[in-house]
Amino acid sequence: MANSDEKLKAETSKSLFRDITADDETPEVMEIESLCFKCENNGLTRLFLTRIPFFKDVIVSSFTCDNCGYHNSELQPGGRIQDKGVKYTVNIQNKKDLNRQVVQTNTATIAIPKLEFENPPNKGALTTVEGIIQRAVEGLSQDQPLRKIQHPEIAAQIDEFIVKLNELLLLKEPFDLVLTDPSGNSYIENLYPFTDPQMKISHYNRSKADNENLGLSQDAEQEMKENEKFDAKGEVATFETNCPSCNELCSTNIKVVDIPHFKEVIIMATNCDKCGHRDNEVKGGSGIEPKGKKITLKITDVSDMNRDVLKSETASLSIPELDFSTGMGTLGGKFTTVEGILLAIKDQLKDSNPFFRGDSSEENLKGKIGEFCDKIDEIIEGKRLGIHFVLDDATGNSYLQNVYAPDDDPEMVIEMYDRTFEQNEELGLNDMKTENYKSS
Structure with missing residues (x-):
């Protein structure tokens, strides 16, 4: 009985989103019976919650229907929508760059300026740069047989463009790939231990249309105005949030601190009693300086x-x-x-x-x-x-x-x-x- 209690305690103490390691012989995959939209029979959806190194938690889902053979896979962020949108611009120069991991959410846009190509938001995916180009080729090729009969001129132009996309994979010359995501939850892998000289990352304020597309509340500005009367100086404010490590509820404390010979700053400290995660973050309390x-x-x-x-x-x-x-x-x-x-x-x-670290690391x-x-x-x-x-x-x-x-x-x-x-x-x-x- 004691052994079973210890086993249950160990299982419940595990983080909901976990790193994939060599010690995990069988990753924890949830299976749910769900309706197939193609044949309307029951299929099987598999959900896998994992953590991408240097990024965040994601949910990988895969649906398979044994009745009609339909298969579909998708990726969704496991966390909240970020405060700002993100834009990645990476210069692809060699085979290693084609293998960069890419987290593409369903709000992200992919562009290749060299070909004046832009792939609008689609379903989320965990893929590579090469996989993005191959998916674009597959998407353009899908209706080509019918298109060649109904619109031969357009079909010929698409065939010509597919050739150009395939030539990118031969890396005859470098090209830029641009990923823009208003939710801030997309990601392109950094191949360097420090700053990546081939990649530029910028964050931007979302437009009103972006917020509407993301389903964000338009009353946030009004709420901020109502909270302006609150005097946080001398007080510690506490609110509940999800732990970034185990996703359990934990407390975050906020305090305004006056640093001698400097200025006021806002310190936020998060402590999780479940997994022991501790973190602190600092925000400027007086806006951006003139210089x-x-x-x-x-x-x-x-x-x-x-x-x-x-x-x-x-x-x-x-x-x-x-x-x-x-x-x-x-x-x-x-x-x-x-x-x-x-x-x-x-x-x-x-x-x-x-x-x-481990066997897969480069010596x-x-x-x-x-x-x-x-x-x-x-x-x-x-x-x-x-x-x-x-x-x-x-x-x-x-x-x-x-x-x-x-x-x-x-x-x-x-x-x-x-x-x-x-x-x-x-x-x-x-x-x-x-x-x-x-x-x-």
């Missing part, structure tokens, strides 16, 4: 590891001596220390990346990751001094503690700079009208 900010700290002593760091969700990090840099928003917003940031980088690269890349993490450890232990820790935030909302305050810090340089057009575009500032907005 961007670049903070450069020269680490000269192990005590520098204890400096407080406020990294906003838009900030990038770099360590020039290690040829290391991240893109805007990597690691999210954090209120921690220099040591905490370095440990988060190490954890992201080494412990949270299944691609670089050369695995060795480089291990070597880089060893250098991070040397910095933390004070064995590697004189390196520069650079925090660059286009919104100006990041902070690194000055231990000599209110005097200047001899080891730290703070530069204010004008944002580029591209940075303003990514922050959604180019289309924002703040003067005479009633008169246009």
